[in-house]
Structure formats: structure tokens, C-alpha cells
Amino acid sequence: MKKKIGISFTEMNFKRYWNWFDQEDLQNDVELVELSFEKNNTEDIYTCDGFILTGGVDVHPEFYSGSMEYDNKPDEFLQRRDKFEEKIYKYSQAGIKPLLGICRGLQLVNVLQGGKLIQDLELRGNEKHRREADTDKQHAIRIESGSLLYGITHARVCNVNSAHHQVADPGALGDNLMANAYDFDEKIIEGLEFKDKKNKAYMLCVQWHPERMDDQESVMSKNIKESFLEAVKNSI
Numbered sequence: 001m002k003k004k005i006g007i008s009f010t011e012m013n014f015k016r017y018w019n020w021f022d023q024e025d026l027q028n029d030v031e032l033v034e035l036s037f038e039k040n041n042t043e044d045i046y047t048c049d050g051f052i053l054t055g056g057v058d059v060h061p062e063f064y065s066g067s068m069e070y071d072n073k074p075d076e077f078l079q080r081r082d083k084f085e086e087k088i089y090k091y092s093q094a095g096i097k098p099l100l101g102i103c104r105g106l107q108l109v110n111v112l113q114g115g116k117l118i119q120d121l122e123l124r125g126n127e128k129h130r131r132e133a134d135t136d137k138q139h140a141i142r143i144e145s146g147s148l149l150y151g152i153t154h155a156r157v158c159n160v161n162s163a164h165h166q167v168a169d170p171g172a173l174g175d176n177l178m179a180n181a182y183d184f185d186e187k188i189i190e191g192l193e194f195k196d197k198k199n200k201a202y203m204l205c206v207q208w209h210p211e212r213m214d215d216q217e218s219v220m221s222k223n224i225k226e227s228f229l230e231a232v233k234n235s236i
Contacts, residue, residue, distance in 0.1 A: 002031045003232050006048035008085050008105075009036035010056040011078075013212065017054050017102075020211035020225060029233055037084035045091050050098040050202075050232035053085055053105030055209065058166060061119070064111045070119040072165050086112060092201070098231035100224070101205035103164055106192055109205050113174025118167050121188070136161035136209065140184035141191075147180035148193045148204060152227045153219040157184065160208035160220050167207065168192060181206075202231035 007017050018032060026032070033044055035051075060077040061068055089112050092099045101109045107117055142157050143150050150156070168189045170179065181191035192205040210221040 002029060003049040003235065004031055004033050004047055005050045005052065005232055006033045006035040006045060006088065007052045008054050008081075008088060009034055009038060010054040010104075012056045014054065016209075016212045017052060021229075025225065025229060030229065035084075035088060037078070037081040040080075040084065042084070042087060045088055048097070049235045050228065051088050051092050051100070052228075053088065053099065053101045053108055055103035055105065055163075056081070057104070058119075059104065059108050059111055059117070063108075064116045066117060066119055071122050072120050082108070092203075096199070096201040096236070098202040098228060098235055099204075100228045101192075101203075102211065103207060103209060106205035106207050107166055107168060109203075110168040110174045110177060110192060113177055115174030115177065116169040116172035118169050121165050121167065136163045136212070138162070141181045141208075142184050143181045143191070144179065147178070147191075148197070148202075149180040149191050149206075152204070152223050154223075155219055158218070158220050160190070160206075161213050162208055164207060180204075201235065202228065204228070 021032060033048055035041065035044055057074045057078050060079045060082050063082055085108060089109065111117065138159055138161055140157055140159050143153060143155055170187055170189055176195050177192050178195040179189045179191065180193050182188060183190055190207045194200050194203055210224045213221040216222060
């Protein structure tokens with residue numbers, strides 16, 4: 001029986017996530033499932049063996065007792081999406097299923113684990129992280145040795161793409177989470193994983209977008225995809 005990867009629907013570049021996996025990746029072993037808050041296809045969540053939480057609009061501040069007023073907040077939040085993806089995350093943890101969180105996905109995981117977000121980076125000077133004119137920024141990150149991310153990439157310093165204005169708050173990380181990567185020049189978190197991995201499935205969250213890196217052969221894209229696929233294929 002094929003393993004199924006549930007990809008959460010996003011209003012921003014959903015096809016990029018879907019097309020990240022080609023036939024060589026999937027072969028006859030894996031198929032993709034769109035998990036959509038718009039369709040509210042909750043029943044499909046429980047058929048999946050692994051999950052990707054995608055990027056998109058800011059998580060509603062009510063999820064982490066954040067301020068409703070902050071710079072660069074969206075014109076509209078999508079609380080239905082937040083609640084739908086909360087179901088995905090809770091099932092992944094209850095069922096011990098692999099999960100990859102990308103950009104907003106990282107932020108949502110931190111929030112659902114009881115953490116908080118820095119709601120806008122502009123006061124810190126966000127020239128390096130925000131997307132401009134439909135073009136991702138590029139910058140270096142440093143990876144913590146001994147982390148799952150290091151074991152996947154075998155890199156201590158690497159370049160990634162960037163398109164965000166919020167980040168996980170390093171002073172308010174969620175329960176049992178640890179930062180596995182930081183911006184090279186600043187204390188901005190670029191990746192999260194479980195600190196204590198006992199009785200936990202594969203869970204990796206990254207602030208960049210491996211699904212749309214210009215260099216798809218980069219270890220920050222290729223190795224992450226391959227390791228996630230392997231975890232899904234080996235899931236119970």
C-alpha cells in the first residue's frame with residue numbers, strides 16, 4: 001500500500017510544494033494528498049502517513065496571546081486555516097507521524113507547542129528576510145552541531161532563501177523545542193526540532209523554503225526532501 005503525504009493547502013504558491021516531489025521521488029511508493037481548510041477535508045488527515053505544513057498568511061495572534069495590532073499584519077487572517085492545521089499537527093503527534101514545517105509551518109508548530117512569535121522583524125531591520133518584488137532574499141545560516149538538521153545536511157554554514165517577516169521568539173520557544181539553526185549574523189531562529197526525541201517521529205521545521213530554492217541540489221533542499229521521504233516510507 002502506498003504511503004500518503006498530506007500537504008496543507010496554502011493560498012500562496014501551493015503548487016510549488018506539490019511539484020517539489022517528482023515521479024522519481026514518489027515512484028510507486030508514495031502519493032500526495034491535498035489537505036485543505038477550504039474543503040475542510042478533515043477525514044483525509046487520518047489517511048496520511050506524513051505531513052507538510054506550508055507557508056502563507058500570519059498565524060492569528062489569538063493562538064499565542066499576541067497583539068492584534070502590529071506592523072505589516074495581513075489584511076485578513078485565516079483562522080479556519082489555523083484550526084484546520086492544528087488538527088493536522090495534533091494527529092501527527094498522536095499518531096507519531098513525520099512532519100515537515102516550512103516558514104509559517106515552523107511558526108505554527110512553535111505556537112501549538114505553547115511558544116510565541118516575534119510578530120514583525122522591521123524594528124530589527126528586515127532587509128535580509130522579507131521578500132521583495134516576488135523575489136526571495138538569500139542569506140547564510142549556521143546550523144547547530146548534533147541537531148537532526150545537521151545530521152541531514154552535514155553542514156554548519158549554508159545559504160538559504162528567505163521570505164518572511166515573523167519568526168519564532170527565542171525567548172518563548174514551545175515546549176520541548178530547540179533551535180537547530182540561526183541566521184548567521186543575528187539571533188533569528190531558522191529551524192526547530194524536538195529537544196527530547198524519545199517516542200517522537202521525525203519532526204523538522206525550517207524558516208526558509210526548500211521547495212523553491214534556486215538550487216534544488218542544495219543540501220538545504222534535496223537532503224531535507226530525501227530525509228522526510230525516508231521517514232514517511234518507514235513510518236508505521
